[in-house]
Amino acid sequence: MFYRRAGIRHTRYQDERQLFPLGFDRFLILSVLALLIAAPFLLDRFYLAGYLIPWLIWTSAALGLNLLMGGAGQIHLGYGAVMAIGAYTSVHLVRAGVPLEFAMIAGGLMSASIGIVFGAAALRVKGIYLAMATLAMQYIVDFVISQTPAISGGSLATIQVPPVSFLGISLRGDTETYYFALFVCFLIALFMLNVGRTSFGRALAAVREKDYAAQILGVSVFKYKLLAFWVSSFIGGVVGSVLAVCYLRAISPDQFHIELSIQLLAMVIVGGLGSVLGPFFGAALILFAPIVLNNLTGLVATSFGLAIPIDLRAHIPLIAYGALVIGFLLYEPLGLAKIYSNLRNYMLVWPFRHAQR
Amino acid sequence: MAVNRRIFVSGTAATLAAPALIPSHAFGQDKVIRFTMAQDFTRIYTFVTSEYSQGQRDYFTLINERGGVNGHRIQADVADHANDLPRAIEAYERGKREGAVLCDPLSTPVARALVPRALEDKINLITAFSGRSDAADGSAFPYVLPLSINYWTQAGLIVDHFAKVAGGSLRGKKIVFVHIDTPFGKEPLPILQVLAQRQGFELVTFPYTPPGNDQAAIWPQVRRARPDFVMFWGAGVGQTVAMTEAIRNGLPMDRVSSSVWMSESDMEVVGKAAAKGVMKVEPCASGRDPKPIKDILAEVVAKGKGAGPEAKIGTAYYNYGVQMASLMVEGVRKAFEKSPNGPITGAWLNEGLRSISNFTAEGMLPPTTVTKEDHQGGGQGRISQWDGTKFVPITGWFTANQDVVWGEVKKYSEEFRRTGK
Numbered sequence: 001m002f003y004r005r006a007g008i009r010h011t012r013y014q015d016e017r018q019l020f021p022l023g024f025d026r027f028l029i030l031s032v033l034a035l036l037i038a039a040p041f042l043l044d045r046f047y048l049a050g051y052l053i054p055w056l057i058w059t060s061a062a063l064g065l066n067l068l069m070g071g072a073g074q075i076h077l078g079y080g081a082v083m084a085i086g087a088y089t090s091v092h093l094v095r096a097g098v099p100l101e102f103a104m105i106a107g108g109l110m111s112a113s114i115g116i117v118f119g120a121a122a123l124r125v126k127g128i129y130l131a132m133a134t135l136a137m138q139y140i141v142d143f144v145i146s147q148t149p150a151i152s153g154g155s156l157a158t159i160q161v162p163p164v165s166f167l168g169i170s171l172r173g174d175t176e177t178y179y180f181a182l183f184v185c186f187l188i189a190l191f192m193l194n195v196g197r198t199s200f201g202r203a204l205a206a207v208r209e210k211d212y213a214a215q216i217l218g219v220s221v222f223k224y225k226l227l228a229f230w231v232s233s234f235i236g237g238v239v240g241s242v243l244a245v246c247y248l249r250a251i252s253p254d255q256f257h258i259e260l261s262i263q264l265l266a267m268v269i270v271g272g273l274g275s276v277l278g279p280f281f282g283a284a285l286i287l288f289a290p291i292v293l294n295n296l297t298g299l300v301a302t303s304f305g306l307a308i309p310i311d312l313r314a315h316i317p318l319i320a321y322g323a324l325v326i327g328f329l330l331y332e333p334l335g336l337a338k339i340y341s342n343l344r345n346y347m348l349v350w351p352f353r354h355a356q357r
Numbered sequence: 358m359a360v361n362r363r364i365f366v367s368g369t370a371a372t373l374a375a376p377a378l379i380p381s382h383a384f385g386q387d388k389v390i391r392f393t394m395a396q397d398f399t400r401i402y403t404f405v406t407s408e409y410s411q412g413q414r415d416y417f418t419l420i421n422e423r424g425g426v427n428g429h430r431i432q433a434d435v436a437d438h439a440n441d442l443p444r445a446i447e448a449y450e451r452g453k454r455e456g457a458v459l460c461d462p463l464s465t466p467v468a469r470a471l472v473p474r475a476l477e478d479k480i481n482l483i484t485a486f487s488g489r490s491d492a493a494d495g496s497a498f499p500y501v502l503p504l505s506i507n508y509w510t511q512a513g514l515i516v517d518h519f520a521k522v523a524g525g526s527l528r529g530k531k532i533v534f535v536h537i538d539t540p541f542g543k544e545p546l547p548i549l550q551v552l553a554q555r556q557g558f559e560l561v562t563f564p565y566t567p568p569g570n571d572q573a574a575i576w577p578q579v580r581r582a583r584p585d586f587v588m589f590w591g592a593g594v595g596q597t598v599a600m601t602e603a604i605r606n607g608l609p610m611d612r613v614s615s616s617v618w619m620s621e622s623d624m625e626v627v628g629k630a631a632a633k634g635v636m637k638v639e640p641c642a643s644g645r646d647p648k649p650i651k652d653i654l655a656e657v658v659a660k661g662k663g664a665g666p667e668a669k670i671g672t673a674y675y676n677y678g679v680q681m682a683s684l685m686v687e688g689v690r691k692a693f694e695k696s697p698n699g700p701i702t703g704a705w706l707n708e709g710l711r712s713i714s715n716f717t718a719e720g721m722l723p724p725t726t727v728t729k730e731d732h733q734g735g736g737q738g739r740i741s742q743w744d745g746t747k748f749v750p751i752t753g754w755f756t757a758n759q760d761v762v763w764g765e766v767k768k769y770s771e772e773f774r775r776t777g778k
Contacts (some may be wrong), residue, residue: 046454
């Protein structure tokens with residue numbers, strides 16, 4: 001009914017090649033985009049600064065990681081360090097007077113060139129061993145940043161981000177930073193959507209499924225593994241600088257520790273490996289489930305006058321959050337994006353139950 | 358009923374959507390001053406926070422039971438931010454929307470991220486024993502208030518006390534500084550280096566890798582260096598491990614001192630008798646003797662309104678909580694003195710907090726005077742020593758080496774002023 005399809009039929013090649021072949025999908029995506037663009041006028045500043053901005057930034061980062069993990073099948077446990085390199089490079093450049101537009105790109109390039117060095121490990125090792133190699137990157141980068149006062153910023157180890165502007169718009173208020181984060185997230189999502197239908201994306205998929213089979217088919221594993229690390233680290237570096245400028249506003253080494261890497265990994269896995277929609281759902285769940293559960297516990301405690309000790313009150317949401325993540329992995333191992341896809345498949349031919357695809 | 362995928366997904370969606378749908382309780386009382394106390398109960402600070410928060414809430418209950426300040430109740434919204442920035446910023450923004458005029462995150466990373474926001478939104482950010490040490494400079498950070506001695510001052514106090522123990526001069530002595538290898542652990546280094554040069558003692562530093570649960574390689578080296586005095590700088594597990602290793606290596610514990618981060622709970626881990634003699638910096642009196650603690654026991658806990666286990670009352674971190682809460686309440690009192698009719702805003706409370714003068718909370722605190730320039734409150738503390746059962750003060754309230762501390766404060770606050778705006 002909504003999709004007006006009983007099975008997908010295309011009569012022209014152009015139709016099939018579109019990003020969103022179905023009219024209803026296009027309508028849906030444009031309405032969500034319109035809502036996001038209108039958000040600063042519809043929502044209180046609290047929702048903008050407390051929810052939407054972090055959601056967009058973390059989603060962008062998870063998208064970059066998903067290119068590597070879901071797209072090329074290479075595990076990365078040091079993505080927080082990749083973002084740190086981008087953040088520190090761009091903030092130092094901005095402080096030296098370089099415009100943000102260039103500093104962001106430079107941050108991305110720096111992350112990419114360091115990320116590819118550690119990515120080179122992927123040429124020799126796989127799976128759990130690659131996880132260890134990237135974990136080493138996390139700790140080495142952490143160590144270098146916090147042990148070099150010139151990078152970390154002296155004995156307080158905090159560097160302030162000076163006021164910046166992007167394409168002539170000053171990024172001071174929440175609305176401006178929100179649009180900036182939305183713009184970057186939009187670009188990255190668009191890129192990720194398109195990667196799937198390029199030769200690059202197909203080569204990555206081949207490498208993901210079986211690297212030596214890909215090599216036999218004529219896909220250069222050497223080239224595409226490094227390229228996957230390069231592109232993903234570049235995105236990570238750019239998002240790192242967005243995170244620093246839009247959200248943190250003062251950077252210190254502890255903001256980019258292993259916790260951030262694990263958080264992003266969880267977003268990608270819970271959201272759905274290899275999906276573009278997945279990181280959006282994954283970031284929302286991982287970032288906001290603890291907040292919402294915390295508020296819910298608080299609400300229940302105050303509404304029913306329960307005298308729960310604060311220690312317990314702080315830990316109940318953690319228990320629920322852990323159960324939630326396990327539950328999602330148990331009931332839908334393919335991630336949150338798959339839940340949406342199930343729903344969509346059902347609605348595709350609704351009210352009928354079955355249709356030829 | 359077997360849980361299948363559909364039930365799990367729809368059940369979760371309903372639970373997560375519930376808080377948005379249930380209207381939150383609008384509190385009827387208009388005479389309320391709200392503080393946002395989102396702190397880390399679950400990740401790094403854990404038991405420190407729960408004792409600190411218990412002290413704060415008990416003190417607020419005490420004040421509210423007595424009728425509040427000028428008829429206004431103090432409401433502390435306690436939540437857990439787990440040292441996680443998105444959660445902390447959400448809590449801060451929530452507090453701001455609900456009209457909170459003060460925020461106390463008790464976390465260095467969170468305080469760092471909140472500094473630019475608090476300065477912009479004019480919300481008082483309390484950064485006791487956390488956050489940027491240069492926030493002592495009130496002229497650069499009008500809305501960031503440590504209200505307590507920072508780590509630079511603590512290092513200065515310890516060195517000054519060492520000099521007294523050594524008979525007036527540290528010339529030719531050797532001080533070993535064992536610290537966690539993080540920005541927090543390295544923070545006192547510039548102060549110690551200047552003092553070493555000025556007072557002619559030799560400074561030897563030993564960093565250990567975070568989180569510091571294995572320091573076995575460090576302490577034999579400390580022993581071999583034959584130090585006259587030892588300072589150890591860490592937090593959480595690193596502190597107890599450091600003490601255990603110091604005892605194992607036979608260092609004279611009455612020549613060993615720590616920052617404010619040492620409590621009775623640590624002593625239970627180390628062994629109460631073995632740790633005898635070790636010193637720490639006290640920002641306020643510990644134990645149950647100070648008047649505010651006695652009042653809390655009589656007026657709050659006796660009525661069954663205590664916020665947590667009674668055994669924790671009077672422990673070091675509990676008293677830090679009472680110390681900070683009493684300073685906040687004193688700030689509210691001063692703000693009412695200045696402009697009795699409000700309106701109650703961050704700027705209004707800021708005026709009050711920055712005019713606290715010679716406040717001692719009936720003898721519990723060193724005389725604390727906060728001015729528009731000095732947010733540290735005068736930089737007074739004292740050294741106390743573990744006697745096997747409790748911490749006993751061995752000096753009066755004093756301050757020392759503030760010229761060095763302020764040199765460092767100004768260096769960083771100037772830098773912040775230049776680039777932060």
